[in-house]
Amino acid sequence: MALLSMALRTSIARFRVVRGTVSNWDVWKQAPGWLAFALSCEFAAVALPISDAVLFPRRGMDLIWLAVLLALGVGQAELSARIERMRRWMSGETHINMTSVWYLAGAVLLSPAVVSLLAALLYLHLWIRVWRHVRARPPHRVAVSTAWALLSCFAASAALRVTGLGPLDVGMPSTWRAGAIVLTAALVFESVNACLAAAGIYLYGRKRSRQALLGTWSDNALETVTLCLGGLAALALVYQPALVLLVLPPLLMLHRSVLVKQLEVAASTDDKTGLLNALAWHDSAQREYSRSIRENRTFGVLMADLDYFKRVNDTYGHVAGDVVLKAVADTLRGQVRDYDVVGRFGGEEFAILLPGATEPGAITVGERIRLAIADMAVNVPLDGMHADVEGLTVSIGIAVHPAAGDTLEKLLLAADTALYRAKSAGRNCVISSTQAP
Secondary structure, rough: OHHHHHHHHHHHHHHHHHHHHHHOOOHHHHHHHHHHHHHHHHHHHHHHHHHHHHHOOOOHHHHOOOOOOOHHHHHHHOOOHHHHHHHHHOOOOOOOOHHHHHHHHHHHHOHHHHHHHHHHHHHHHHHHHOOOHHOOOOHHHHHHHHHHHHHHHHHHHHHHHHHOOOOOOOOOOOOOHHHHHHHHHHHHHHHHHHHHHHHHHHHHOOOOOOHHOOOOHHHHHHHHHHHHHHHHHHHHHHHOOHHHHHHHHHHHHHHHHHHHHHHHHHHOOOOOOOOOOOOHHHHHHHHHHHHHHHHOOEEEEEEEEEEEEHHHHHOOOHHHHHHHHHHHHEEEHHHOOOOOHHHHHHHEEEEEEEEOHHHHHHHHHHHHHHHHOOOOOOEEEEOEEEEEEEEOOOOEEEEEOOOOOOHHHHHHHHHHHHHHHHHHHHOOOOOEEOOOO
Protein backbone atom coordinates (compact mmCIF):
# COMPACT_ATOMS: atom_id res chain seq x y z
CA MET A 1 0.00 0.00 0.00
CA ALA A 2 2.87 2.36 0.83
CA LEU A 3 4.49 1.62 -2.51
CA LEU A 4 1.19 2.31 -4.31
CA SER A 5 0.80 5.61 -2.46
CA MET A 6 4.37 6.62 -3.34
CA ALA A 7 3.86 5.75 -7.00
CA LEU A 8 0.65 7.78 -7.06
CA ARG A 9 2.37 10.83 -5.54
CA THR A 10 5.24 10.49 -8.02
CA SER A 11 2.81 10.32 -10.94
CA ILE A 12 0.93 13.40 -9.74
CA ALA A 13 4.19 15.30 -9.30
CA ARG A 14 5.31 14.37 -12.83
CA PHE A 15 1.94 15.41 -14.22
CA ARG A 16 2.24 18.80 -12.54
CA VAL A 17 5.73 19.28 -13.99
CA VAL A 18 4.54 18.37 -17.48
CA ARG A 19 1.45 20.58 -17.12
CA GLY A 20 3.62 23.49 -16.00
CA THR A 21 6.02 22.95 -18.88
CA VAL A 22 3.23 22.76 -21.47
CA SER A 23 1.50 25.85 -20.06
CA ASN A 24 4.75 27.81 -20.48
CA TRP A 25 5.21 26.95 -24.15
CA ASP A 26 5.65 30.06 -26.31
CA VAL A 27 2.78 28.97 -28.55
CA TRP A 28 0.23 29.89 -25.86
CA LYS A 29 1.62 33.43 -25.75
CA GLN A 30 0.71 34.14 -29.37
CA ALA A 31 -2.25 36.22 -30.51
CA PRO A 32 -5.55 34.29 -30.19
CA GLY A 33 -6.32 34.84 -33.88
CA TRP A 34 -3.02 33.33 -35.01
CA LEU A 35 -3.32 30.45 -32.57
CA ALA A 36 -6.83 29.59 -33.78
CA PHE A 37 -5.71 29.81 -37.40
CA ALA A 38 -2.63 27.64 -36.77
CA LEU A 39 -4.58 24.95 -34.90
CA SER A 40 -7.25 24.93 -37.63
CA CYS A 41 -4.61 24.43 -40.33
CA GLU A 42 -2.92 21.65 -38.38
CA PHE A 43 -6.24 19.90 -37.75
CA ALA A 44 -7.17 20.16 -41.44
CA ALA A 45 -3.73 18.90 -42.50
CA VAL A 46 -4.37 15.71 -40.53
CA ALA A 47 -8.11 15.26 -41.06
CA LEU A 48 -8.30 15.85 -44.83
CA PRO A 49 -5.70 13.24 -45.88
CA ILE A 50 -7.18 10.66 -43.48
CA SER A 51 -10.67 11.30 -44.87
CA ASP A 52 -9.38 11.06 -48.43
CA ALA A 53 -7.62 7.78 -47.69
CA VAL A 54 -10.85 6.34 -46.25
CA LEU A 55 -13.19 7.59 -48.99
CA PHE A 56 -11.03 6.96 -52.07
CA PRO A 57 -9.13 3.74 -52.82
CA ARG A 58 -5.37 3.99 -53.15
CA ARG A 59 -4.02 3.76 -56.71
CA GLY A 60 -1.69 0.91 -57.57
CA MET A 61 1.19 3.25 -58.51
CA ASP A 62 0.91 5.45 -55.42
CA LEU A 63 3.36 3.53 -53.26
CA ILE A 64 5.89 3.24 -56.10
CA TRP A 65 5.80 6.98 -56.87
CA LEU A 66 5.90 7.73 -53.15
CA ALA A 67 9.06 5.68 -52.72
CA VAL A 68 10.73 7.23 -55.78
CA LEU A 69 9.91 10.83 -54.84
CA LEU A 70 10.83 10.26 -51.21
CA ALA A 71 14.22 8.86 -52.28
CA LEU A 72 14.81 11.83 -54.59
CA GLY A 73 13.75 14.35 -51.95
CA VAL A 74 15.88 12.76 -49.24
CA GLY A 75 18.82 12.51 -51.64
CA GLN A 76 18.56 16.20 -52.55
CA ALA A 77 18.32 17.14 -48.87
CA GLU A 78 21.40 15.08 -47.98
CA LEU A 79 23.45 16.54 -50.84
CA SER A 80 22.52 20.10 -49.87
CA ALA A 81 22.37 19.67 -46.07
CA ARG A 82 25.41 21.83 -45.33
CA ILE A 83 24.23 24.66 -47.57
CA GLU A 84 20.72 24.40 -46.19
CA ARG A 85 21.99 24.71 -42.62
CA MET A 86 23.83 27.90 -43.57
CA ARG A 87 20.71 29.21 -45.29
CA ARG A 88 18.66 28.50 -42.19
CA TRP A 89 21.15 30.28 -39.98
CA MET A 90 20.81 33.35 -42.19
CA SER A 91 17.16 33.03 -43.11
CA GLY A 92 14.90 36.04 -42.81
CA GLU A 93 11.13 36.23 -42.45
CA THR A 94 10.36 34.70 -45.78
CA HIS A 95 12.08 31.41 -46.59
CA ILE A 96 11.46 29.45 -49.78
CA ASN A 97 11.63 25.70 -49.30
CA MET A 98 13.17 24.09 -52.39
CA THR A 99 11.63 20.75 -51.47
CA SER A 100 8.54 22.05 -53.28
CA VAL A 101 10.14 20.54 -56.41
CA TRP A 102 9.08 17.13 -55.12
CA TYR A 103 5.80 18.42 -53.70
CA LEU A 104 4.60 19.46 -57.16
CA ALA A 105 5.86 16.25 -58.74
CA GLY A 106 3.94 14.36 -56.07
CA ALA A 107 0.80 16.43 -56.61
CA VAL A 108 0.58 15.38 -60.28
CA LEU A 109 1.47 11.73 -59.66
CA LEU A 110 -0.10 10.85 -56.29
CA SER A 111 -3.54 10.89 -54.71
CA PRO A 112 -4.23 13.75 -52.24
CA ALA A 113 -3.74 11.53 -49.20
CA VAL A 114 -0.43 10.08 -50.39
CA VAL A 115 1.10 13.36 -51.53
CA SER A 116 0.28 14.76 -48.08
CA LEU A 117 2.18 11.82 -46.59
CA LEU A 118 5.10 12.61 -48.92
CA ALA A 119 5.20 16.23 -47.73
CA ALA A 120 5.06 15.16 -44.09
CA LEU A 121 7.91 12.66 -44.51
CA LEU A 122 10.12 15.15 -46.37
CA TYR A 123 9.50 17.82 -43.71
CA LEU A 124 10.30 15.29 -40.97
CA HIS A 125 13.57 14.37 -42.67
CA LEU A 126 14.54 18.05 -43.06
CA TRP A 127 13.77 18.65 -39.39
CA ILE A 128 15.90 15.73 -38.25
CA ARG A 129 18.86 16.35 -40.57
CA VAL A 130 18.90 20.15 -40.96
CA TRP A 131 16.50 22.42 -39.11
CA ARG A 132 16.89 21.19 -35.54
CA HIS A 133 20.66 21.73 -35.73
CA VAL A 134 20.44 25.44 -36.44
CA ARG A 135 18.89 28.59 -35.05
CA ALA A 136 15.47 27.93 -36.49
CA ARG A 137 12.02 29.32 -36.03
CA PRO A 138 10.06 28.34 -32.91
CA PRO A 139 8.65 24.77 -33.08
CA HIS A 140 5.05 26.00 -33.30
CA ARG A 141 5.89 27.97 -36.44
CA VAL A 142 7.64 24.95 -37.97
CA ALA A 143 4.54 22.87 -37.23
CA VAL A 144 2.17 25.29 -38.91
CA SER A 145 4.51 25.67 -41.92
CA THR A 146 4.39 21.89 -42.30
CA ALA A 147 0.60 22.03 -42.18
CA TRP A 148 0.57 24.66 -44.94
CA ALA A 149 2.78 22.46 -47.13
CA LEU A 150 0.49 19.46 -46.59
CA LEU A 151 -2.63 21.48 -47.35
CA SER A 152 -1.06 22.98 -50.50
CA CYS A 153 -0.09 19.53 -51.79
CA PHE A 154 -3.50 18.13 -50.92
CA ALA A 155 -5.29 20.99 -52.70
CA ALA A 156 -3.15 20.66 -55.85
CA SER A 157 -3.78 16.92 -56.14
CA ALA A 158 -7.46 17.28 -55.28
CA ALA A 159 -7.87 19.96 -57.97
CA LEU A 160 -6.72 17.48 -60.62
CA ARG A 161 -9.31 14.99 -59.37
CA VAL A 162 -12.13 17.58 -59.29
CA THR A 163 -11.34 19.01 -62.74
CA GLY A 164 -11.12 15.53 -64.27
CA LEU A 165 -7.56 16.09 -65.47
CA GLY A 166 -6.37 13.24 -63.28
CA PRO A 167 -2.82 12.14 -62.46
CA LEU A 168 -0.09 12.59 -65.02
CA ASP A 169 0.66 8.88 -65.36
CA VAL A 170 -2.87 7.78 -66.31
CA GLY A 171 -3.43 7.02 -69.98
CA MET A 172 -0.24 8.72 -71.22
CA PRO A 173 -1.86 12.14 -71.72
CA SER A 174 -1.26 14.29 -74.78
CA THR A 175 1.20 17.19 -74.65
CA TRP A 176 -1.58 19.72 -74.08
CA ARG A 177 -3.24 17.66 -71.35
CA ALA A 178 0.09 16.99 -69.63
CA GLY A 179 0.81 20.72 -69.68
CA ALA A 180 -2.64 21.48 -68.27
CA ILE A 181 -2.12 18.96 -65.45
CA VAL A 182 1.23 20.45 -64.41
CA LEU A 183 0.13 24.09 -64.73
CA THR A 184 -3.13 23.50 -62.81
CA ALA A 185 -1.36 21.74 -59.98
CA ALA A 186 1.36 24.42 -59.82
CA LEU A 187 -1.18 27.25 -59.80
CA VAL A 188 -3.29 25.67 -57.06
CA PHE A 189 -0.26 24.73 -54.98
CA GLU A 190 1.25 28.21 -55.14
CA SER A 191 -2.07 30.01 -54.59
CA VAL A 192 -3.03 27.97 -51.53
CA ASN A 193 0.45 28.14 -50.04
CA ALA A 194 0.72 31.92 -50.61
CA CYS A 195 -2.70 32.60 -49.10
CA LEU A 196 -2.08 30.45 -46.03
CA ALA A 197 1.38 31.95 -45.47
CA ALA A 198 0.14 35.52 -45.94
CA ALA A 199 -2.73 34.99 -43.50
CA GLY A 200 -0.38 33.40 -40.96
CA ILE A 201 2.22 36.19 -41.24
CA TYR A 202 -0.46 38.84 -40.86
CA LEU A 203 -2.03 37.22 -37.81
CA TYR A 204 1.37 36.47 -36.25
CA GLY A 205 2.92 39.94 -36.53
CA ARG A 206 0.20 42.17 -38.01
CA LYS A 207 2.50 42.96 -40.92
CA ARG A 208 0.69 44.43 -43.91
CA SER A 209 3.31 45.26 -46.54
CA ARG A 210 3.23 43.26 -49.75
CA GLN A 211 6.83 42.16 -49.27
CA ALA A 212 6.19 40.87 -45.74
CA LEU A 213 3.04 38.97 -46.73
CA LEU A 214 3.96 37.67 -50.18
CA GLY A 215 7.77 37.85 -50.22
CA THR A 216 10.08 39.75 -52.54
CA TRP A 217 10.12 39.41 -56.32
CA SER A 218 13.29 37.38 -55.90
CA ASP A 219 11.54 35.00 -53.47
CA ASN A 220 8.66 34.47 -55.87
CA ALA A 221 10.98 34.02 -58.84
CA LEU A 222 12.81 31.30 -56.92
CA GLU A 223 9.53 29.61 -56.03
CA THR A 224 8.51 29.70 -59.70
CA VAL A 225 11.79 28.08 -60.72
CA THR A 226 11.38 25.28 -58.18
CA LEU A 227 7.84 24.61 -59.41
CA CYS A 228 9.09 24.49 -63.00
CA LEU A 229 11.72 21.96 -61.96
CA GLY A 230 9.00 20.00 -60.18
CA GLY A 231 6.92 19.87 -63.34
CA LEU A 232 9.93 18.77 -65.39
CA ALA A 233 10.75 16.10 -62.80
CA ALA A 234 7.22 14.69 -63.00
CA LEU A 235 7.27 14.64 -66.80
CA ALA A 236 10.67 12.94 -66.78
CA LEU A 237 9.47 10.28 -64.34
CA VAL A 238 6.51 9.42 -66.58
CA TYR A 239 8.15 9.57 -70.00
CA GLN A 240 11.92 9.13 -69.41
CA PRO A 241 12.55 8.12 -65.78
CA ALA A 242 16.35 8.22 -65.97
CA LEU A 243 16.27 11.89 -67.01
CA VAL A 244 14.87 12.90 -63.61
CA LEU A 245 18.45 12.79 -62.30
CA LEU A 246 19.18 15.81 -64.51
CA VAL A 247 16.97 17.87 -62.20
CA LEU A 248 19.35 17.46 -59.27
CA PRO A 249 22.39 19.47 -60.53
CA PRO A 250 20.44 22.69 -61.27
CA LEU A 251 18.59 22.26 -57.99
CA LEU A 252 21.86 22.06 -56.07
CA MET A 253 23.18 25.10 -57.95
CA LEU A 254 20.02 26.97 -56.91
CA HIS A 255 20.88 26.20 -53.30
CA ARG A 256 24.34 27.68 -53.77
CA SER A 257 23.16 30.77 -55.67
CA VAL A 258 20.56 31.55 -53.01
CA LEU A 259 23.21 31.16 -50.31
CA VAL A 260 25.45 33.64 -52.14
CA LYS A 261 22.55 36.08 -52.34
CA GLN A 262 21.87 35.69 -48.62
CA LEU A 263 25.55 36.34 -47.88
CA GLU A 264 25.32 39.56 -49.87
CA VAL A 265 22.20 40.58 -47.97
CA ALA A 266 23.84 39.74 -44.63
CA ALA A 267 26.76 42.03 -45.46
CA SER A 268 24.37 44.95 -45.86
CA THR A 269 21.94 44.14 -43.03
CA ASP A 270 21.92 45.15 -39.38
CA ASP A 271 21.77 41.87 -37.46
CA LYS A 272 19.66 43.20 -34.56
CA THR A 273 16.86 44.81 -36.55
CA GLY A 274 17.02 43.32 -40.05
CA LEU A 275 17.23 46.84 -41.49
CA LEU A 276 19.97 48.10 -43.80
CA ASN A 277 23.14 49.02 -41.98
CA ALA A 278 24.54 52.55 -42.28
CA LEU A 279 26.80 51.79 -45.25
CA ALA A 280 24.10 50.01 -47.26
CA TRP A 281 21.56 52.73 -46.48
CA HIS A 282 24.00 55.41 -47.62
CA ASP A 283 24.55 53.52 -50.89
CA SER A 284 20.77 53.41 -51.47
CA ALA A 285 20.46 57.10 -50.62
CA GLN A 286 23.26 57.96 -53.06
CA ARG A 287 21.52 56.07 -55.86
CA GLU A 288 18.22 57.79 -55.08
CA TYR A 289 19.96 61.18 -54.99
CA SER A 290 21.49 60.57 -58.44
CA ARG A 291 18.12 59.44 -59.81
CA SER A 292 16.36 62.49 -58.37
CA ILE A 293 18.90 64.81 -59.98
CA ARG A 294 18.36 63.16 -63.37
CA GLU A 295 14.56 63.22 -63.07
CA ASN A 296 14.38 66.62 -61.34
CA ARG A 297 12.24 65.41 -58.45
CA THR A 298 12.32 65.64 -54.67
CA PHE A 299 13.07 63.11 -51.97
CA GLY A 300 13.06 63.29 -48.20
CA VAL A 301 15.24 61.98 -45.39
CA LEU A 302 14.03 61.30 -41.84
CA MET A 303 16.46 60.86 -38.96
CA ALA A 304 14.72 59.26 -35.96
CA ASP A 305 16.22 58.73 -32.51
CA LEU A 306 14.48 56.96 -29.60
CA ASP A 307 14.23 59.17 -26.51
CA TYR A 308 15.85 58.01 -23.26
CA PHE A 309 16.53 54.57 -24.67
CA LYS A 310 19.29 54.02 -22.11
CA ARG A 311 16.54 53.73 -19.50
CA VAL A 312 15.17 50.67 -21.30
CA ASN A 313 18.57 48.94 -21.19
CA ASP A 314 19.15 49.94 -17.55
CA THR A 315 15.67 48.82 -16.44
CA TYR A 316 15.09 45.67 -18.48
CA GLY A 317 18.58 44.68 -19.70
CA HIS A 318 20.32 44.74 -23.06
CA VAL A 319 18.56 41.60 -24.33
CA ALA A 320 15.22 43.33 -23.80
CA GLY A 321 16.67 46.44 -25.42
CA ASP A 322 17.46 44.44 -28.55
CA VAL A 323 13.88 43.15 -28.62
CA VAL A 324 12.62 46.74 -28.42
CA LEU A 325 14.93 47.84 -31.24
CA LYS A 326 13.60 45.02 -33.45
CA ALA A 327 10.01 45.98 -32.63
CA VAL A 328 10.72 49.63 -33.43
CA ALA A 329 12.31 48.61 -36.74
CA ASP A 330 9.19 46.58 -37.62
CA THR A 331 7.01 49.57 -36.73
CA LEU A 332 9.05 51.88 -38.92
CA ARG A 333 8.74 49.51 -41.88
CA GLY A 334 5.02 49.21 -41.27
CA GLN A 335 4.51 52.98 -41.45
CA VAL A 336 6.25 53.61 -44.79
CA ARG A 337 5.84 52.43 -48.36
CA ASP A 338 7.41 49.24 -49.69
CA TYR A 339 9.97 51.17 -51.73
CA ASP A 340 10.97 53.57 -48.93
CA VAL A 341 14.39 52.66 -47.50
CA VAL A 342 14.77 52.17 -43.74
CA GLY A 343 18.16 51.77 -42.09
CA ARG A 344 19.76 51.72 -38.67
CA PHE A 345 22.60 54.17 -38.21
CA GLY A 346 23.73 52.74 -34.89
CA GLY A 347 22.52 52.70 -31.31
CA GLU A 348 18.90 53.80 -31.31
CA GLU A 349 19.12 56.05 -34.37
CA PHE A 350 17.32 55.22 -37.62
CA ALA A 351 17.21 56.81 -41.08
CA ILE A 352 14.38 56.65 -43.60
CA LEU A 353 14.62 57.59 -47.28
CA LEU A 354 11.36 58.77 -48.87
CA PRO A 355 11.64 58.90 -52.69
CA GLY A 356 9.44 61.57 -54.27
CA ALA A 357 8.36 63.02 -50.92
CA THR A 358 7.62 66.71 -50.45
CA GLU A 359 8.20 68.47 -47.13
CA PRO A 360 4.51 68.31 -46.02
CA GLY A 361 4.39 64.64 -47.01
CA ALA A 362 7.58 63.86 -45.10
CA ILE A 363 6.24 65.65 -42.01
CA THR A 364 3.05 63.60 -42.24
CA VAL A 365 5.09 60.37 -42.36
CA GLY A 366 7.16 61.55 -39.40
CA GLU A 367 4.08 62.28 -37.30
CA ARG A 368 2.59 58.90 -38.21
CA ILE A 369 5.78 57.18 -37.08
CA ARG A 370 5.90 59.21 -33.85
CA LEU A 371 2.33 58.26 -32.94
CA ALA A 372 2.85 54.59 -33.87
CA ILE A 373 5.90 54.30 -31.61
CA ALA A 374 4.07 56.06 -28.77
CA ASP A 375 1.35 53.37 -29.02
CA MET A 376 3.81 50.46 -28.86
CA ALA A 377 3.81 47.93 -26.04
CA VAL A 378 6.76 45.57 -26.51
CA ASN A 379 6.77 42.26 -24.64
CA VAL A 380 10.34 41.57 -23.45
CA PRO A 381 12.02 38.85 -21.33
CA LEU A 382 12.77 39.83 -17.73
CA ASP A 383 14.23 37.49 -15.09
CA GLY A 384 12.69 34.37 -16.59
CA MET A 385 9.32 36.09 -17.05
CA HIS A 386 7.98 38.76 -19.39
CA ALA A 387 7.22 42.45 -19.10
CA ASP A 388 5.73 45.11 -21.38
CA VAL A 389 7.84 48.11 -22.35
CA GLU A 390 5.52 51.06 -22.94
CA GLY A 391 5.78 54.83 -23.16
CA LEU A 392 8.42 54.88 -25.90
CA THR A 393 8.88 58.20 -27.70
CA VAL A 394 10.96 59.30 -30.65
CA SER A 395 12.41 62.56 -31.92
CA ILE A 396 12.52 63.03 -35.69
CA GLY A 397 14.40 65.44 -37.91
CA ILE A 398 13.39 65.93 -41.56
CA ALA A 399 15.18 67.31 -44.59
CA VAL A 400 13.88 67.39 -48.18
CA HIS A 401 15.89 67.74 -51.39
CA PRO A 402 16.52 70.25 -52.89
CA ALA A 403 15.31 72.80 -50.35
CA ALA A 404 17.52 71.48 -47.53
CA GLY A 405 20.67 70.96 -49.59
CA ASP A 406 22.02 70.33 -53.06
CA THR A 407 24.20 67.36 -52.08
CA LEU A 408 23.44 64.18 -50.15
CA GLU A 409 25.92 65.12 -47.42
CA LYS A 410 24.23 68.48 -46.90
CA LEU A 411 20.84 66.82 -46.78
CA LEU A 412 21.95 64.32 -44.12
CA LEU A 413 23.54 67.12 -42.11
CA ALA A 414 20.32 69.15 -42.32
CA ALA A 415 18.22 66.18 -41.14
CA ASP A 416 20.64 65.51 -38.28
CA THR A 417 20.56 69.17 -37.25
CA ALA A 418 16.74 69.10 -37.28
CA LEU A 419 16.87 65.98 -35.10
CA TYR A 420 19.10 67.80 -32.61
CA ARG A 421 16.60 70.66 -32.53
CA ALA A 422 13.79 68.18 -31.86
CA LYS A 423 15.77 66.81 -28.90
CA SER A 424 16.38 70.34 -27.61
CA ALA A 425 12.69 71.21 -28.00
CA GLY A 426 11.68 68.60 -25.45
CA ARG A 427 11.80 65.40 -27.52
CA ASN A 428 8.82 63.39 -28.86
CA CYS A 429 8.33 65.78 -31.77
CA VAL A 430 8.95 66.13 -35.51
CA ILE A 431 10.92 69.11 -36.83
CA SER A 432 11.83 69.95 -40.42
CA SER A 433 15.11 71.59 -41.34
CA THR A 434 13.27 74.56 -42.89
CA GLN A 435 11.17 75.32 -39.81
CA ALA A 436 12.19 78.43 -37.90
CA PRO A 437 14.08 77.72 -34.63
